[in-house]
Amino acid sequence: DAKTTQPPSMDCAEGRAANLPCNHSTISGNEYVYWYRQIHSQGPQYIIHGLKNNETNEMASLIITEDRKSSTLILPHATLRDTAVYYCIVRVATGNTPLVFGKGTRLSVIA
Amino acid sequence: GAVVSQHPSRVICKSGTSVKIECRSLDFQATTMFWYRQFPKQSLMLMATSNEGSKATYEQGVEKDKFLINHASLTLSTLTVTSAHPEDSSFYICSAFGQGRHRGAFFGQGTRLTVV
Numbered sequence: 001d002a003k004t005t006q007p008p009s010m011d012c013a014e015g016r017a018a019n020l021p022c023n024h025s026t027i028s029g030n031e032y033v034y035w036y037r038q039i040h041s042q043g044p045q046y047i048i049h050g051l052k053n054n055e056t057n058e059m060a061s062l063i064i065t066e067d068r069k070s071s072t073l074i075l076p077h078a079t080l081r082d083t084a085v086y087y088c089i090v091r092v093a094t095g096n097t098p099l100v101f102g103k104g105t106r107l108s109v110i111a
Numbered sequence: 112g113a114v115v116s117q118h119p120s121r122v123i124c125k126s127g128t129s130v131k132i133e134c135r136s137l138d139f140q141a142t143t144m145f146w147y148r149q150f151p152k153q154s155l156m157l158m159a160t161s162n163e164g165s166k167a168t169y170e171q172g173v174e175k176d177k178f179l180i181n182h183a184s185l186t187l188s189t190l191t192v193t194s195a196h197p198e199d200s201s202f203y204i205c206s207a208f209g210q211g212r213h214r215g216a217f218f219g220q221g222t223r224l225t226v227v
Contacts, residue, residue: 034216043117043204043218044155087154096143096208099216101155 002102003027004088009106012082018075020105022088025069032093033064035073037084038104044087047073051093078109114138115207117219124195124226132190132222134205140185141207146178149202149221161188195226 005023012018024033032051036044048055048062050071055062061074075082087104091097114137124130134144142163147155159169159180167180177199179191188207192199205219 036216036218038155041202041221041223043115043206043221046215046217049215096160098145098157098160099206100157101147103154 002100003090004102006086006088006102006105008103009108011108011110012075012078014080014109014111015077018073018078018082018107018109020073020075020086020088020107021070022073023070024088024090027068027090028092030092031090033062033068033071034089034091034099035060035062036087036089036099037082038087039081039084044101047086049093078107080109080111083107083109115205115217115219117205117222119222120220121223122225124224126196126226127194129191129193130195130224132192132203132205132224134188134190134207134219136186136207136209136217139207139209141188141209142185143208144182144188145206146180146188146190147204147206149204155204158190161190163188192224195224197226200224200226 032049034049035047038044048060050062064071085104085106116135118133144161146158148158149155158173159167161167161180161182163182169175182188202221204221
């Protein structure tokens with residue numbers, strides 16, 4: 001079972017920041033927070049991951065609360081091509097255990 | 112970045128026939144690959160773990176005789192849907208974890224199977 005809870009859907013105006021929340025209150029000390037997204041009829045795409053520090057890459061920023069029980073994925077300037085289902089997943093970083101997907105958040109970026 | 116390639120991307124077959132889907136890791140070796148199935152408007156559901164050189168492990172409720180998995184090399188896993196029925200119509204996705212500079216989970220493009 002997925003160990004994360006996300007809102008089922010969100011809307012965001014094009015050009016504005018999209019802030020996608022995720023609750024993972026039962027996260028273990030050795031589990032990372034991963035974010036993937038799935039554009040319609042494609043395989044999931046890696047976005048970012050982190051353990052406890054905030055992370056930023058060319059796609060997004062990840063803000064993890066100090067108690068690590070929740071996080072927020074930030075797309076700083078959403079475009080129409082960011083419309084997708086976003087999945088927040090917790091998992092240990094090593095080993096070959098599979099990613100377990102929850103229901104994700106369907107983000108609609110509106111012109 | 113690392114690439115996982117799936118083929119075919121789309122297939123239509125008649126009921127009762129078998130369909131093979133290939134999943135390749137293009138620039139890294141993968142001792143383990145994963146197969147997922149996704150029905151419309153639903154999330155990805157793990158079907159099985161494919162292990163190079165050994166038998167696959169299946170999730171509860173997934174018929175191993177219907178979904179045959181072969182992981183014959185470090186870069187190729189295949190999923191064969193045997194005696195397909197319309198209810199097997201779905202989006203099938205494979206995944207592999209890279210190594211070294213390709214660490215992380217990478218996903219294939221997915222295969223849309225339609226059984227008529």
